[in-house]
Amino acid sequence: MSGFGPRDFFLADCPARLAVELIADKWTVVVLYGLSEGPVRHGELVELIGGISRKVLTQTLRRLEARGLIRRHAYAEVPPRVEYELTPLGETLIDPIHMLTEWARANAGAVLDALDALDADPEPVVHGD
Incomplete structure (x- = not known):
């Protein structure tokens, strides 16, 4: 996008921000990752993705389809x-999802340690400027 600067990301209607909001959804990355190996049926995705309801999966799939990240194939059977399945646009997210997944694996312990420390001492430390 020409004329797009780093401060534009703070604008409510910034296309990049809107795209980040889409993938920041709790289920979007998991569903995209679930489709990364090829076409999958709805019921298979429900079984693959622990904790997602059929209704939420359907809503997530519709949102991803409307934004051009996945394609729905209905067979006359x-x-x-x-x-x-992923569209070519959706496929462009798989490498970043893999990188995010690796970060999560490498740092999950540190995140859990921070949560445990907060639970042990819930009073936040305030630092002056």
């Missing part, structure tokens, strides 16, 4: 069969 009895019973009906529907599969979801």
Whole structure:
């Protein structure tokens, strides 16, 4: 996007900010990662992704489809069969998701330690400027 500067990210309607808000959703990254190996049916995604309800999965899939990150294929079969797969745009997120996943694996202990420390001493330390 020409003319896009780093401070534009603070604008409410900044396209980059809107894109980050999409992938910051609790389930978006998990669903995209679940589709990274190829087409998957709705029920398979429910089984693959622990803790997601069918309703929330459906909402997440619709949102991702509307934003061009996944494609829905409905096959003319009895019973009906529907599969979801990444679009080329959605595929561009897989490498960053892998990097984020590796960061999470490497730093999960430190994050949990920080939470434990907060639980042990919930009074925040205030530093002056």
